[in-house]
Amino acid sequence: MTAAEEPTAAHPRFAEALHALGLDDLRSQVRRFPDSTRTAAEAAAALGCDLSEICKSLVFAADGVPVLVLMDGASRVDLERVRQELGAEKVTRANADLVRETTGYAIGGVPPFGHRTKTRVLADRSLLDHDTVWAAAGTPYAVFPMDPKTLIHHAGGTLADVREQPEGPRAT
Numbered sequence: 001m002t003a004a005e006e007p008t009a010a011h012p013r014f015a016e017a018l019h020a021l022g023l024d025d026l027r028s029q030v031r032r033f034p035d036s037t038r039t040a041a042e043a044a045a046a047l048g049c050d051l052s053e054i055c056k057s058l059v060f061a062a063d064g065v066p067v068l069v070l071m072d073g074a075s076r077v078d079l080e081r082v083r084q085e086l087g088a089e090k091v092t093r094a095n096a097d098l099v100r101e102t103t104g105y106a107i108g109g110v111p112p113f114g115h116r117t118k119t120r121v122l123a124d125r126s127l128l129d130h131d132t133v134w135a136a137a138g139t140p141y142a143v144f145p146m147d148p149k150t151l152i153h154h155a156g157g158t159l160a161d162v163r164e165q166p167e168g169p170r171a172t
Contacts, residue, residue, distance in 0.1 A: 011138020013104050017114025021154055030137045030144045038108030038140035040073030047134055047143065050074070054143075055127060055135040055151060057110040059099045059119075062088035066102040070112050070123040070155060072133070075163040077124075085122060085160045108140040112155040123148075123157035 008015045009032030018026050037043035040054040047053075054073030059066055060082060067086060069077050083091040099107050104116030112121075112135050127133055127148040134143045135151065152159065 009137065009139075009142045010144070011105065011109065011111075011142070013116070014111050014114045014138035017111075021113075023154075026144060026146070030142050032139075032142045034141075036108070036140050037136070037143050043134060043136075043143055044073060049134065052126070053130050053133055055112060055133040055148070057103075057112045057136060059094040059102055059110065060091050061094050061098060062086045062091045062120075066094060066098060066117075066119050067091075068103075068110075068112070068115075068119050068121045068155070068157075069162060070121065070127060070152065070157055071163060072124065072126040072129070075124065075126055078162055078164040081160075081162040082122065085162060086120070105136075105138050106140065109136045109138050109142075111136050111138050111144075112151055112157075114138070118156075121152075121155045121157040122160045122162055123152040123155065124163050125159050125161055126163055127152065128159075 008027045009030040033046045043054045044051045052072045052074035056071045058069045079091045103110050132145045137144045
């Protein structure tokens with residue numbers, strides 16, 4: 001049995017991606033929980049970490065083309081900022097079918113890399129506020145830790161400021 005064939009808590013497609021990237025050692029760090037870690041709040045509660053230490057992998061459609069946004073679990077994506085960053089006319093949240101078709105995973109289990117198709121990735125700078133973030137490992141019950149710079153690198157992400165800003169005066 002090769003390392004890629006050994007049982008893991010990660011989704012098989014994600015385990016294959018880890019192997020292809022030379023990250024087999026990360027497979028042993030994947031944590032599977034009996035209860036769902038589908039939402040950032042559920043994952044943070046299961047891990048006992050801060051909500052902002054969760055890395056959400058969210059799929060949007062920019063002029064109909066899928067784009068993945070990596071965002072800290074305590075923040076929301078600002079669609080107008082994503083639109084501006086991409087130079088798109090319109091950005092909308094992807095439906096469950098588009099998410100699965102694009103990534104190969106169901107909503108709530110989408111990892112930051114190891115997807116079925118090559119997709120443009122924007123990573124919010126807020127992820128860099130942490131030494132380690134936790135992301136989905138391909139199922140709504142499994143997560144893995146990684147330092148944000150390495151995670152963004154493997155995702156092929158471009159750093160951007162795409163999170164909603166608190167209400168109040170905006171700097172110009």
